[in-house]
Amino acid sequence: GPNEFNMIDCGGLEMAWVVRPPELVKSGEVFSVTYSVTARNSFYDWAIQNHIFTQSDITDAASAQSFCEHHECPPNWKDANGENCCIHHANIHSCPLGYMTTESICGPWIPDDGKIFTHTISTSGKMSQTNWTAKVVLLHAGLTSLIAHIRVGIMQAALEAKSTVLPAMVCGNNVCEEGEFCSTCPADCGDCPMTMTTKMAISLPVSLFCLSFILTAVWLRYQKEKLLWDESWIIDFSMIKQDQESRMTMGSIMSVPVGNCDSNTSCLTGLNSCTGQPGTRKTPFICTGIYDGRTVAIKIIQTKMFSLSKTIRQEVKQVRELDHPNLCKFIGGCIEVPNIAIITEYCPKGSLNDVLLNEEIPINWGFRFSFAADIARGMSYLHQHKICHGRLKSMNCVLDDRWVCKITDYGLRMYRRDDGTEPLSTYQQRLMEVYMPPEFQNSNMEPTLAGDLHIVLIILVSQAEESSLDCGWCPPLPELISSKTDNTCPCPA
Template sequence: MRWIVSPPSEIEAETEFNVTYELILDTTFYTWAFNNGYFDNSGSSGSGFADALTAQNWCENTACPAVTSADETNCCVHHVNAHSCPLAGLPNALCGPWIPPTGSVFTHSSVLVGPVQQGNWTSHIGGLYEEGLTALIAHFKVAGLHLALEIETKVLSKTDCGDGTCAAGEDCETCPKDCGSCPLKSWAIALIVTFLVIAVTAACIVFGYFRYQQRKLLWDESWIAKHDDIKEDDGLRGAFGSMISVNCSSKNDISGTNSMAMSATRKQVFAKTAIYKGRTVCVRKIKKKEFLLTSKIRKEVKATRELDQLNLCKFVAGCIDVPNVCILTEYCPKGSISDVLMNDEVPLNWAFRFSFASDIARGMNHLHDHKIIHGRLKSNNCVVDDRWTVKVTDYGLTEYRTKDRMMIDLDDDDDDNDDDYYKEMRTHVYRAPEFTGQSSYIPTQAGDVYAFAIILVEIATRNDPYGDEDVNDLPESWKPPVPDLNPEYGDKDNTCPCPSDYINVSSDVNFL
């Protein structure tokens, strides 16, 4: 007799398990059992066996009935099971040979019967309930003989996973609720580290690629135009370009008694055009004694080239050849909105006017979203393309477009100086009140919003922001009055459909 699958040395209470034990009977056993009278009452006829060989033949060849009917007269191995015996409190810690001296049975598995040649027997134990050292007994009844195979195991208290206590028998794998999560295994740590390395490497590659592209665009000089490549525009457009009509008084008129409307001549300032690489472009000349392509200018050009919005006039190229420094931008053939608004031959209903205002607002919003302050916003810097879309121009490139004061003083071209004078004179009205009296200031988004409000007044009145006022007689902080947009009878196209709302927009950002 021996254990094939013995119970564990320690087991938690109420835990099910199986045990397998072996019984092998040889000729020596039968001789011994027959001589000691254990086969006296066996045999189907009840007459006993003549010798040990007859008893062996009966054990090996007699088929057993059902468990409930099996006994020593009709089945050689007529009872096989396993039961337990707690040893605590027993005299000499002795249990048995197969049941406690008290006669109580603590664990009793189902009874099995079968031929003696079966050898291995397996019993299912539904659980041990008494904590402490317990004897587990495999019990056989062969003919009139009882055989027992004993082994001891320690029964541990039952653990309750989730009670907040990591008791004996619980660990991080069986009860992470009470004992906490198990530390990561080495292979898991290696896998995580490998993943992190791959992720960081990929992120560095992507970051490096975009940085390379940014640096590449920063040092890209394809935008630089040679002066010889900028061809003079032919015909009437080349002679006059995009016209900007300006009402102003002569700077030599010191009487101050005549209004601009009565005594001033109409001065025309033109945005020059040219042909560059087969396309018409607008030319912004810059007076510089010398030009140094610094990193700051490169960053300005890069930021401007990256802007791509319908309501922004695109930067085309720039010439850095002194004294022909200039900026080439997209050409809009219909001139500025000032030209359009003041041209009585162009019918403009309020749908067109709202469209103009919306186009300017979208363009400026895109600039501000990209942290670019215009600083020079006015109606002459809002040009109209051939589809009647308004585009904001003359933005960005602050360092690039800065003029050399010495070059301006030494310039003998009186016409250009006159143009600059009239442009500067018209600029004061677009300057926010906080900048009054400052010859130089840092532009702000609020300043751009103020200039937009002045343009809204121009759109509403279809007139120069100064109207009939003489610029020379006005204080620098002067601002145009809020226009009267009350409905006019008989002309719906010239009547603002929402006068109060329109006035509130312009006044909220400007006059209040």
């Protein structure tokens, strides 16, 4: 007599679904069911009356209740039977009704046609266990009867429920079936559109990366343009004072202004009139002055017209970025006609040409090799920065107070260009013939790396020729750095 809770009454034995089978289930999907088995005290009286228990020692309701609620069943359910266990069989049967030839219920007994399609693993236990759980898998599509089946003594009881089994979804058959979704089967249902959260999670880092890249590029461009248009290097010519102490230094004779100056105005005139002594073999040289509390070298540019073009700004930017111990540091420049000048670091020992020609200064081969190495390092640094000197000569190799040879008069090709109003002296023309590489026809040709190397070799030869000693032997390398060879030409050939 089932009631509205799908319970049956067997003299006080009750079965009920705790977790019912689902109404809809997919083929092959695993689900769990739970059912309860309880017995009132009246059940044991009913069981004795109906001879449910066959054991000889069970003669009344009390002994029957003790057997069902306290007697331990065998640990292996296969060994359980009505003699040694109260509920000696409990499982779930299932029969697809579409496959049944009769309307018979699918259990707890085998139906008339013998078709029980599946059943779960059997278990056993005491009546006091109450709840029983089993995992079920249904395979055949259609309406299926499920039976919770137990055996107590010689009595069988069952609790039925029905589930509709849906065909198994096949992902990859190009049909987006019911129950298939883009998240579970994109092959049939297509890729899922990205959610707003996913879009934000992707777009935000990408946007931040692009923004940081753009800002970095803009910042680098700004820094580059900032240095290009920075005019902090421009010096007011009137701020340069005459160096009164330069006359007393050991520097080049040609670095001392000729004109006398008692005022700042006459000093500027003196700076503009830096020339060598007439009739000598010396050439005009850079003047010196005091700027910002230090002695600087001043290269006067003879021109009546000057325009601070972008090309000149780029040249200035290029030399301002250079920093090497064998290069005279660029300090600044004057851009107002007629006082166009380039201000650089001052080296008080004069030029390499002055030192080699000065018989009062003993220069041994250790110094000569040091000068040659300094020139090579400075030119190598310039060439690494894609700068060709083009005007290198021994007068442009100057010595600081520590006898370090530094290269000056490099770069700023457009800045240094004069108007050609001042004709070259005979000595200047001779110097051009000596130092200019043979492939250059005039001084307006673009300088090259090969041309610079040619001039370096000329300077090295000039160092060797200035030595008054003559010898016909070539000492091995270890002796070149010993005191025995300080005043000896290592290899005149």
